[in-house]
Every structure is written in C-alpha cells, then in structure tokens.
Amino acid sequence: MTIEPAIAHRLGQIMCDTTSMILWSPAQSWVRQQAPATTLLCRVGSGQATYHRFDPHLKQHQITYGKRMIMSKHQPDAVSGWLSGREIRQRKYFDGEVTTLNLLAHTCCHEFAHLLQHVSGKRYRGSVHNRHFYLILDELHSSGGADAARRHLAEQAESAGMAIPDVPILAPDTRQLMAKWSVGDAVGFGAGKRQLEGRIVRVNRKTCTVEGTGPSRGLRYRVPVQLLNRV
Structure with missing residues (x-):
C-alpha cells in the first residue's frame, strides 16, 4: 500500500500529538525535576530521517518524524529495513506482531525513549541503542504507555479519515x-x-x-x- 505525501504529513502530525499527549504529559513533571523548564517540540520532517535531539540553549527536546519514513512503513516490502520492525519481532512488543499501526506507534515510543534516556544521562557517544535505552523502551511497553499511544494514534487517524493498516506484515525470507x-x-x-x-x-x-x-x-x-x- 502506498500513501500520498500529504497524508503521510498529516499522520506525522498525529504522531506528534500522540507523543505530546500520551507519552510526554505523564513524564513532564519528572523530566522537569531533572532539568527545570525543559520543553518538547515535535515536528514532521520532509525526508526519511526520524530522530530525537536536545537543544541545550533552548532547553528543548526535539523529535522529528520523517514523512518518507511514514510512507515507507505503509509498504510491506520496505518494512524489513527498519529497526522498529526488528525490535517489535525480537522483543515481542505488541505480541511480536508487525503492522503499519504497530510500527508507527512503536516509532513514537522509540524516539520518546531516547528523550528519557538523555534526561537520565544514559546516552553516550557511540552507545545510543544501549542496555539503558532498551530498559526504558521495555518499560514503555510493559507499563501500558505503548498500548495507549497505539490506541490514540489509531483513533485520531480514523477520526481524520486516514485509518492506519493493522494487517500483519510477514517477516521476509x-x-x-x-x-x-x-x-x-x-x-x-x-x-x-x-x-x-x-x-x-x-x-x-x-x-x-x-x-x-x-x-x-x-x-x-x-x-x-x-x-x-x-x-
């Protein structure tokens, strides 16, 4: 399945809304105890790059969801190249089932885990996807945060007339x-x-x-x- 860039951009905005409302809101007070006045900006990028970064001058965490990443995760043949798909299968997130909806919800959790990793002081040069990162990501899934993000993402997309596919994508041979x-x-x-x-x-x-x-x-x-x- 392919989607138009404009739809991918709108879905990216819903991912931003999901990250802010479902993941950031309950963690905000704890984050600000560690680093007062910290804020979060979520945005949709025009390319494929999807990442978290921190601006120390603004005290602002920034999460970017690439429009072309969202388009790619709607194409079964392209899914196997994404770390998010391998994480879902290997770590049994969402019962190990890879769907476009699960991929996009998990992407929100993955980037937010980088935010929490940074606040915890556990993100190091050359060691980003380390055991500290996966402890945080595992907790987001086991605590119900990932399921809440998935529900919100699905509901908001459906309300906007852009239902996200939730059909299992088989692992490649x-x-x-x-x-x-x-x-x-x-x-x-x-x-x-x-x-x-x-x-x-x-x-x-x-x-x-x-x-x-x-x-x-x-x-x-x-x-x-x-x-x-x-x-």
Whole structure:
C-alpha cells in the first residue's frame, strides 16, 4: 500500500500529538525535576530521517518524524529495513506482531525513549541503542504507555479519515533476499544524514560485507541484508 505525501504529513502530525499527549504529559513533571523548564517540540520532517535531539540553549527536546519514513512503513516490502520492525519481532512488543499501526506507534515510543534516556544521562557517544535505552523502551511497553499511544494514534487517524493498516506484515525470507545481491553490487544503507554507500565485497549467510565509497571510502561494514537498497 502506498500513501500520498500529504497524508503521510498529516499522520506525522498525529504522531506528534500522540507523543505530546500520551507519552510526554505523564513524564513532564519528572523530566522537569531533572532539568527545570525543559520543553518538547515535535515536528514532521520532509525526508526519511526520524530522530530525537536536545537543544541545550533552548532547553528543548526535539523529535522529528520523517514523512518518507511514514510512507515507507505503509509498504510491506520496505518494512524489513527498519529497526522498529526488528525490535517489535525480537522483543515481542505488541505480541511480536508487525503492522503499519504497530510500527508507527512503536516509532513514537522509540524516539520518546531516547528523550528519557538523555534526561537520565544514559546516552553516550557511540552507545545510543544501549542496555539503558532498551530498559526504558521495555518499560514503555510493559507499563501500558505503548498500548495507549497505539490506541490514540489509531483513533485520531480514523477520526481524520486516514485509518492506519493493522494487517500483519510477514517477516521476509532471508534466503530470497540474499539471492538478490552479488559481489560488486552498488548499495546504500542507513537513513537521512546517516545514509551510506558502498560496494558489496562479500555475501555472507545473513549479511553482506560492504566496502564504503565516497565519504565512507576506506571503511567496511557488515550490513544485514534487510537494510540494503540498490543505488
């Protein structure tokens, strides 16, 4: 299923509303005990990049939901490349069921977990998705916060005439994905400012070894096949 950019933007605004009302509101007083006068700004970006950052001058947490990320998570063939899908399956969030609705709700929780991780002083350079982050993310799911975000997101989208698909998306067959790639293929992986490019130098069992090109020349990466796209 594909959706128009304008619909993706509107869904992004609903994700912002869900983050502010369902996740930020109950945590706001605790956050401000740690860092007085802290605020949250949620916005919809025009690209794929989805991230949390903190502006120390404004004392403002900023969460951006990429419009093209929302469009991608409506396309079953593209879902396997997103960390959110792997987290749902591997950590059994939402009973391990990957749907577009679950992906978008979990994305809200994932970025908000980065906010709480930052406030807790557990986000380190080179160690972002660490055990402290996953303790926070696990708590958001086990406490009911993720379910509340999912309900709010679904209800608001339906009220706006943009019901979000809630049909299970099956995990891809890794063997079929591996068969698509050969040594020498030019590939890209990552998203937004972290988009990297290179050429495959080895096809492994579930990953490909990629030698960087351009700004990544001289570096090698072992990339899960689900994250690769052809350039």
